[in-house]
Amino acid sequence: MAYETLVVEVKDQVCTITLNRPEAYNAVNEAMAEELHLAILECDEDPGVRALVLTGAGKAFCAGGDVKSFVQNLDRIGYHLKRLTTPIHAAVSRMARMPKPVVAAINGVAAGAGMSLTLASDLVVAAESARFTMAYSRIGATPDGSSTYFLPRVVGIRRALELIYTNRVLTARDALEWGIVNRVVPDGDALKAAAELARELAQGPTVALGHAKRLILLSEQESLETQMEHEAQEIAAMGKTEDFKEGVTAFAQKKTPTFKGR
Numbered sequence: 001m002a003y004e005t006l007v008v009e010v011k012d013q014v015c016t017i018t019l020n021r022p023e024a025y026n027a028v029n030e031a032m033a034e035e036l037h038l039a040i041l042e043c044d045e046d047p048g049v050r051a052l053v054l055t056g057a058g059k060a061f062c063a064g065g066d067v068k069s070f071v072q073n074l075d076r077i078g079y080h081l082k083r084l085t086t087p088i089h090a091a092v093s094r095m096a097r098m099p100k101p102v103v104a105a106i107n108g109v110a111a112g113a114g115m116s117l118t119l120a121s122d123l124v125v126a127a128e129s130a131r132f133t134m135a136y137s138r139i140g141a142t143p144d145g146s147s148t149y150f151l152p153r154v155v156g157i158r159r160a161l162e163l164i165y166t167n168r169v170l171t172a173r174d175a176l177e178w179g180i181v182n183r184v185v186p187d188g189d190a191l192k193a194a195a196e197l198a199r200e201l202a203q204g205p206t207v208a209l210g211h212a213k214r215l216i217l218l219s220e221q222e223s224l225e226t227q228m229e230h231e232a233q234e235i236a237a238m239g240k241t242e243d244f245k246e247g248v249t250a251f252a253q254k255k256t257p258t259f260k261g262r
Contacts, residue, residue, distance in 0.1 A: 001042070005032040007057070008039050013050040013202040014195060015043040022058025027066040028113045030083050037087040037094070044098040050202035050261050052098075053194050054121060055105035056114075064112020064135055085144050088113060092120045092146045096217060099210020101201040105194035106172075106181065111135040116145025119154060122213060124181040125197065126172040127190040132180060133169045153220065154179050205243035206261040 007018040017039050019026035026032075043049050056062050065084060073080035095102050104121035112135040118124055134151075136143045143151075143164060152160040155178050162168060175181045185193045201209065211234050219227050238244050242262040250257035 001038070003035050003039065005029070006035050006039055008042075010046070010049060012199050013048060014053060014198045015046070015049045015051070016053040016055065016191075016195065017043070019054075019056040019062055022056075022060070024066060024068075025060035025063035025109065026056040026058070026114070027063045027068075028084060028088065029066040029069055030080075033084050033087040033091075037091040040091045040094045040098070044094055044100070049100065050206045051101045051103065051198040052095075053103050053105055053191070053198045054117065055191050055194065056107055058108070060108035060114070061104075061106045061110045061130070062112075062114025062117060063109055064114055067139060070139070088116075088145055092116070095120050096146075097214075099213070100206060101198065101209055101213075103194045103198045103201070105190040106130040106132075107190045109133075113145045116143070116147040116150075118180065119150035120146045123197065124175075125183045125185060125190050125194040126175060126181040127187045128172055128184055129187050130172040130175070130181075130184075130190070131169050132172075132175050133167050134163045135167055137164060138167050203259060205241075205247060205259045207241055207243060208238050211238060 003020075005019070005021055007020045009016045017036070019032065019036075021027060021029070021032060040052070043052050069080065070077065102122045104118050104124045106118060106124060106126040107130065108127070109131045110118045111133045115132055115134055118132065134143060134147065151163065155163070159178065163170075170178065170180070172181065172184045176184050183193065215227075215230055215234060218230055222230065243257075243259045246259060247257045
């Protein structure tokens with residue numbers, strides 16, 4: 001489908017979604033929120049896609065919600081904010097539940113909703129000049145976009161509250177130290193590095209990777225014994241996949257496996 005606020009490309013079994021409002025630092029408006037949900041849903045359902053890269057056009061990854069639109073809709077701000085958060089939250093939920101790796105390429109500032117999308121991604125590659133901030137309390141708002149779920153799990157409660165209370169800006173190196181990003185690369189290389197990582201993952205046993213992601217999300221709410229039962233059920237199910245048969249056979253024969261995501 002045609003998109004107004006995104007660029008969506010599929011190559012080498014990797015779907016790249018680029019937030020494309022560079023004149024507004026890729027701030028999220030109603031159109032982008034709705035289109036992002038649809039694009040991720042398409043990616044989830046496309047059997048030819050085995051990994052997803054999320055990035056931004058221009059100098060920013062995403063500067064958060066479109067504050068200008070907030071001012072223009074103050075007389076119905078509750079409705080307006082729910083029009084934004086409903087599809088964004090649906091998009092994040094689909095990212096977290098989809099059985100395909102999600103790699104974010106952070107090429108500039110990630111603030112507000114941009115920080116949330118960063119945290120909701122499975123792996124994050126950041127450019128050296130990337131910056132990360134929650135930004136919500138600067139406008140008297142509370143966080144959204146899943147950040148209150150993922151942020152304390154990534155950095156701990158104390159640091160999460162510090163970022164929310166003070167709007168501290170983290171450098172890419174700070175974010176690496178805090179566990180928010182996985183890799184820091186030179187400016188201009190974030191998308192290339194993220195795409196290479198996504199292609200590598202796309203050639204892996206993506207069914208198993210997706211179920212491993214599901215286990216990680218479940219682990220926060222389950223007891224040890226219940227979580228181990230989930231593990232037992234999942235590994236038994238994976239044993240019936242083509243990739244498992246390929247993997248163990250190749251290992252026994254000291255060959256490189258060729259996984260097909262089945």
